[in-house]
Amino acid sequence: MTFEQFLQYIFSGVTSGSVYALTAMGFTLVFNATQIINFSQGQLVMLGGMIAVGLYGAGAPLWGAFLGSVAIVVLVAVGFERIAIRPLLRKGILAQVIATVGASFVFETAAMLIWGRDAVTLPAFSGEEPLSVGGATVVPQTLWVVGLTIVIVVALQLFYRKSLFGKAVRACAVDATSARLQGISYSRVVIFSFALTGAISAAAGVMITPISFMGFHSGSLLGMKGFAAAMLGGLGNPVGAVLGGFILGIVEALGVGVVSAGYKDAIAFVILLLVLFVRPVGLLGAKMGNRG
């Protein structure tokens, strides 16, 4: 492999890694608030992309389709929490997790009925003219994906570290009962976490659609890869989620270069299995203890 090829794979890996990172972040946000693994996470990303395509097709400008999609997926995520998760609060985590599996089918089927079975795409945010970097070519959309991912991650970190409500959300992840005893409304934190997950997922879906197309069934693979990334970084750790996403994206891209493109999707699952066997707490090992 030449250096130019290597660089090419890295660029490609960082691009898909960004989407995995945001998807993993979605898993993390919901997990921290509720201890639920949301198996409809990938479908939220898919909905983000599909809705943006729909809005764009209906005549909205690209930025309008982006923002509109984010707003709609936020509503979907909040509605999902209200309808499917909250009523199961007393039934335990397992019932809620099963509800998320159910939701993934609902989202997928709805998408198929609304937009059909064909994969769709969006125009790139700022043209298709490739740029040359160190002998490798980069499409401008890659810069959008990576740039926006960095903006989102930094903004989230600032929110969680600096704002009182952000700290309240973290406190709920540590000990929800104790957080309530400080006057923090746990149900508001949960709703907020679902809304934020919806927003991030939608943004990821819209950004990636011009590069890799989107179809009603794209969500499950994105979800599994996001989950692998979240596990790799350490479930419950937002920094780990981002790190896991980028590592997975890069390893996957290099795997395509070194082994074969046919194994691309298998790599995420090999990583997931390795993490589960060797280091179940993930790279940054957030504590996965029970919560009272």
Next chain:
Amino acid sequence: MLELRGVRAGYGRIEVLHGIDLTVGEGEILTIVGANGAGKSTLLKAVSGVVRISGGSITYDGERIDPLGVENIVSRRLIQIPEGRRLFGPMSVEENLQLGGYSRRGSGSPVAERLERVFALFPRLKERLSQQAGTLSGGEQQMLAVGRALMAEPRLLLLDEPSMGLAPIVVQDIFTGLRRLNQEGLTMVLVEQDARIALSLAHRGLVMERGRIVLEDSAQALLDNPEVRAIYFGRRNAGYRRGMEKT
């Protein structure tokens, strides 16, 4: 200030409290002593709303609070320090204190002023502001738990086993702080297995057994009561405590 009438509560189908009546007057320290499993913690949780009551009523400042959620009870400045402190371990001391003031955000005295009051009581917390709460010593953690509660500017403070797992000298420090707070007008309900130290702080005491109040008297009278002494000042307790010691 606080009045319980016939309060029943439990977990699932198991009833733990079988009709509790008690009152707490303004400025008072009431201590509840009793063996493990007597229902002391459940009683505090019922007042703070963590455990829903299945019968009776809880009135605070003339208002029924038992139908309210935890957050709404907290916003009335009725604050519970839970058993085992329940700090936010991975977060800093400063963040723990800030979160303690969550229910009074945008009201009450400025946060900086409240922090100064906490530091005046427990100066050690000021030195440890940026340290992770989970890495503090047991005594410091209890100071932080009290400090975090004070950030909410409580009018009534419920304390669940503040001496648990602490060396006697550290317990002295904590209780000195609590006495000072009471002298400044803070009303407290204190649940303790260490009856001796708890009663020495209190004005009045209750003895609980199997979900019922079996004895109620002035703290001094209970301290002098031979039966209470025999059961709750026993060696077994002291041995248990020594095993748990940590400074």
